[in-house]
Amino acid sequence: MSFAPFDWIDAEARHRAAAGLVRTLRPRDAEPELLDLASNDYLGLTRHPEVTAAAAAAAHRWGAGATGSRLVTGSTALHAELERELAAFCGFEAALVLSSGYAANLAALTALSGRGSLIVSDAGNHASIVDGCRLSRAETAVVPHADPDAVAKAFGAHDGRALAITDSVFSVDGDAAPLPALTEVCRSANAALLVDDAHGLGVLGDGGRGALAAAGLAGGDGVVATLTLSKSLGSQGGAVLGPARVIDHLVNTARTFIFDTGLAPAAVGGALGALGVLRREPERAARARDVATALYTRLTAAGLEAVRPDAAVVAVRAPSADAAVRWAADCRTAGMAVGCFRPPSVPDGISRLRLTARADLTEEQITTAVATIVATAPRQAGTDVS
Numbered sequence: 001m002s003f004a005p006f007d008w009i010d011a012e013a014r015h016r017a018a019a020g021l022v023r024t025l026r027p028r029d030a031e032p033e034l035l036d037l038a039s040n041d042y043l044g045l046t047r048h049p050e051v052t053a054a055a056a057a058a059a060h061r062w063g064a065g066a067t068g069s070r071l072v073t074g075s076t077a078l079h080a081e082l083e084r085e086l087a088a089f090c091g092f093e094a095a096l097v098l099s100s101g102y103a104a105n106l107a108a109l110t111a112l113s114g115r116g117s118l119i120v121s122d123a124g125n126h127a128s129i130v131d132g133c134r135l136s137r138a139e140t141a142v143v144p145h146a147d148p149d150a151v152a153k154a155f156g157a158h159d160g161r162a163l164a165i166t167d168s169v170f171s172v173d174g175d176a177a178p179l180p181a182l183t184e185v186c187r188s189a190n191a192a193l194l195v196d197d198a199h200g201l202g203v204l205g206d207g208g209r210g211a212l213a214a215a216g217l218a219g220g221d222g223v224v225a226t227l228t229l230s231k232s233l234g235s236q237g238g239a240v241l242g243p244a245r246v247i248d249h250l251v252n253t254a255r256t257f258i259f260d261t262g263l264a265p266a267a268v269g270g271a272l273g274a275l276g277v278l279r280r281e282p283e284r285a286a287r288a289r290d291v292a293t294a295l296y297t298r299l300t301a302a303g304l305e306a307v308r309p310d311a312a313v314v315a316v317r318a319p320s321a322d323a324a325v326r327w328a329a330d331c332r333t334a335g336m337a338v339g340c341f342r343p344p345s346v347p348d349g350i351s352r353l354r355l356t357a358r359a360d361l362t363e364e365q366i367t368t369a370v371a372t373i374v375a376t377a378p379r380q381a382g383t384d385v386s
Contacts, residue, residue: 020322021342037355037369038337042312043202043274043284044360045234051273055235058269066262071251074262082268083239085275090201090210091218092225092241096250099263101198101228102128104238106135107254108194108226109165112246113138118162120154120191122146122177124170124347129196133165145170145347148181155189163192168211168225169199172346172354174292174313176204179215186222193217194224202232203289203311207282211311232278232288235270237263284359288312291366292357298370304377314355315341316373323378324351330376336369 016022045051058078066074079097087095098104109132113119117138121129124145133140139158143150151164164186166177179195186193200211212218212225224242229235240250250257278284292309299306305317318324321342328340331353339354346352353373361369 019343020320020325021344033335034332035336035365035369035372036358038339040199040231040356041234041358042232042288042356043208043234043278044358045232045274045277048234048274048277050277051234051270054273054276055266055270058272059264059266062265062269064266065264068262069258069260070262071258076262076265076268078265078268078272079262082272082275085272086227086239087241089275089279090197090225090227090241091213092243093219094244094247095239095241096247096254096257097229097263097268098238098240098257099260100236101196101226101230101238102131103256103260104226104228104240105129105196106132107250107256108224108240109133110136110256111250111254112163112192112194112224113161116160118154118158118160120151120162120164122166122170124172125165125167126171126196126198127345129165129167146175146178148178148185151182152185152189155185155191162189163194165194166196167199168195168197169204169311169313171199171313172341172352173307173315174199174309174311175307176200176211176310179211179217183215183217183220183223192222192224193220194226196226198226198228198231199311199313201227202278203285205285208232208278208285229267229271229274233271233274235274236267237271287359288357291359291361294366295355295357295370298366299373302370302374304374309357312357314357316353316355318351318353319378321351324353327353327376327378331372334372334376336372338373 062076068074083095083097105128113136115137119133119138119140121133121142123142141154155162169176197210202208204211205214217223226240229237292312292314295314296306296309307315324340324342328338331338341354342351343349
């Protein structure tokens with residue numbers, strides 16, 4: 001009798017191929033060969049000599065790994081320093097560093113909710129938020145995108161502890177959440193507001209202090225932020241920021257903190273180095289936004305359909321998933337890397353090229369990027385490329 005418990009995987013693979021949704025890994029070389037509009041290195045700090053030197057110095061001093069969970073042996077003086085620096089920079093009372101932004105969202109959502117509570121989640125939120133809601137055991141209400149009135153309605157139907165969760169800048173289209181309005185809704189309902197500022201840190205606010213700082217909401221009693229160190233700070237890891245009592249609660253209850261190995265010292269050191277550069281060069285934040293605006297303005301002027309960026313993400317719509325894949329591949333052949341978002345990664349089912357603006361892009365590189373995207377665009381995308 002044959003034993004083939006994974007035959008079902010072959011059928012799944014055939015379905016993915018038929019739908020044009022096959023994903024593959026593409027290892028890159030250490031030295032970039034392509035013009036990069038695909039990574040999240042918004043401030044151009046991943047290869048900055050101060051950042052890489054700080055990462056190397058941390059590895060030499062503290063070792064290659066954290067050696068254990070942070071509650072056992074994995075918490076170093078370097079971790080504590082990064083937490084103080086992040087909290088001070090972003091305007092919060094305290095911070096907690098975790099191994100990824102994904103882990104930070106799971107930690108915050110599961111520790112701040114639970115059975116009998118309500119989470120109100122924006123339909124456009126990141127997958128890590130979706131998974132955090134599922135793991136929380138709380139009742140979850142998914143509301144229409146960027147709709148404070150829908151959040152208020154969901155709160156009104158619940159009696160008990162509640163929180164609203166939203167991306168500050170949505171990763172698919174690059175639009176910003178209506179944070180002031182959401183804050184007022186949460187205050188009226190005596191609910192907490194949890195904001196994933198992964199795409200706002202380093203780009204929005206005075207000197208890149210984030211979307212909550214830009215809205216004047218950082219440090220509020222009912223406000224908690226999560227963020228990643230892997231985008232604007234060019235490193236790896238995540239963090240939760242908020243009132244000290246919230247952070248203490250996470251240390252004692254958040255499973256992705258308690259049972260996970262601490263963030264590697266090199267990543268901690270790199271993030272600290274990047275924060276130092278950003279403090280000294282706050283103009284990088286405005287430059288990233290200016291590059292995004294330039295990409296949007298020139299692409300739409302050429303007839304392509306793009307979403308006006310609120311931060312550093314520029315989404316250019318494609319007529320289909322297959323067309324988006326071909327478009328991205330043609331850009332790569334022409335010497336440029338772009339992101340390709342398609343179902344199920346996009347909640348509205350519309351496939352896109354996703355471009356990430358970087359503060360270190362030159363005017364010549366911006367011109368090249370626009371020309372490449374326009375020249376390779378599918379005819380159905382809204383421009384005549386003949």
